[in-house]
Amino acid sequence: MNDARKKAVVLLSGGLDSATVLAAARADGFDCYALCFAYGQRHAIEVEAARRVAERIGEVELRVIRIDLRTFGGSALTDDIDVPHNHDVESSKIPITYVPARNTIFLSYALAWAEVLGAADIFIGVNAVDYSGYPDCRPAFIDAFETMANLATRAGADGVKLTLHAPLIDLTKAQIIQLGVKLGVDYSVTHSCYDPDGQGRACGRCDACRLRAAGFSQAGQPDPTRYQRLEAT
Amino acid sequence: MNDARKKAVVLLSGGLDSATVLAAARADGFDCYALCFAYGQRHAIEVEAARRVAERIGEVELRVIRIDLRTFGGSALTDDIDVPHNHDVESSKIPITYVPARNTIFLSYALAWAEVLGAADIFIGVNAVDYSGYPDCRPAFIDAFETMANLATRAGADGVKLTLHAPLIDLTKAQIIQLGVKLGVDYSVTHSCYDPDGQGRACGRCDACRLRAAGFSQAGQPDPTRYQRLEAT
DSSP states (O other): OOOOOOOOEEOOOOHHHHHHHHHHHHHHTTTEEEEEEEEEGHHHHHHHHHHHHHHOOOOEEEEEEEGGGGGGGOOOSSSSSSOOOOOOOOOOOOOOOOOOTHHHHHHHHHHHHHHHHHHEEEOOOOOOHHHTTTTTGGGHHHHHHHHHHHHHHHHHHHOOOOOOETTTTOOOOHHHHHHHHTTTOOOGGGOOOOOOOTTOOOOSSSSSHHHHHHHHHHTOOOOOOOSSSSOOO | OOOOOOEEEEOEEEEHHHHHHHHHHHHTOOOEEEEEEEGGGHHOOOOHHHHHHHHHHOEOOOOOOEEGGGGTTTTTSSSSOOSSSOOOOHHHSSOTTTTTHHHHHHHHHHHHHHHHHOOOOOOOOOOOHHHOOGGGGGGHHHHHHHHHHHHHHHHHTOOOEEEOTTTTTOOHHHHHHHHHHTTTTOOOGGGOOOOOOOOOOSSSSSSSHHHHHHHHHHHHHOOOOBBBGGGOO
């Protein structure tokens, strides 16, 4: 690490959480390299949101990796299965929107880029509320990935400690929004909905929309989300 | 796991090691789902070798995943850097042919497919000789990936134990070849060389060629490899 400023790779989906994490990494003094994944047609709108977020925060190098998780199928986010609405977010069952090994794959690419850049820090925006049954959002998963990453890479072999940061992991959605507002995040350019319409407007009914709307409400902040239906706000 | 036969995902590069692992998994009674990666133009020949190996062993479902590790650069196997010849394979330095986080990325995709298939077993052909400085071929890496994988997935959350098999990890190249010959592997269709010519013939000088040739010699088996130069055999 000869650079004066430390480099960090930040997973950026264009959603509320990852936008907050990118702002937090910048505030911590890191030069940020944002990594966004295009997987399945349904989420093209997420890539556009990621570009807007990176531009709005500024001085961020964004790479978009196109991967085809539909090769394996198995999830409503990549297959042509209907996204369920009004799913019980308090349920401990893993929702159908879970994508097999998604965070593992995303973090593996982040690890590759970090090694090439000479970055010893990776940021991911998982949190306890988003967990709601997603195994790869648990603190134990983050710890295990970090351990594995330090054995996997040349950096680890050379004695450089790689750190996987999940700064939102213990925060509620409201606390994440309060943090982001403090850091100046413009949430109007972020996208969270699993089932947007052609104009990118949120459905207001899927898990992601409900958690997001409740977060703005509990944070006492105006919700800048564009919704398809007034009654869902 | 309602199936009578257990399913396994096997990483298949078309090389000597992974062909042996595929045959070993079949011999252990697994229904085999082979996963091959196309990364960078230089290795198109590996994908063809993987197809030939899968066909020769038979009853194997092969999926080829196209990924672009050149997005990040950083290795002679994916960049336009010359592959070094006569590199000291006894050296503890990590060779330039090392691809950042390669096995981590490959295993992450295998994990996704295993979860969709309901497979609790993944096979990878890393071994101690191939280690020669590659951090992601170490036993400690395999153990750490397995631990992480069991926390990452729905299967792990449901109490199904996922096992990452690296049956070659303690074998020399000669022992691997002896095992493969016993299992009926046809090594003439496998490919190992880092620097083949347009006809797919091996250079005989790179690390992979030297380890392979020495393995056949030490195993007392004829070397079926097609070489570019006679003096390299």
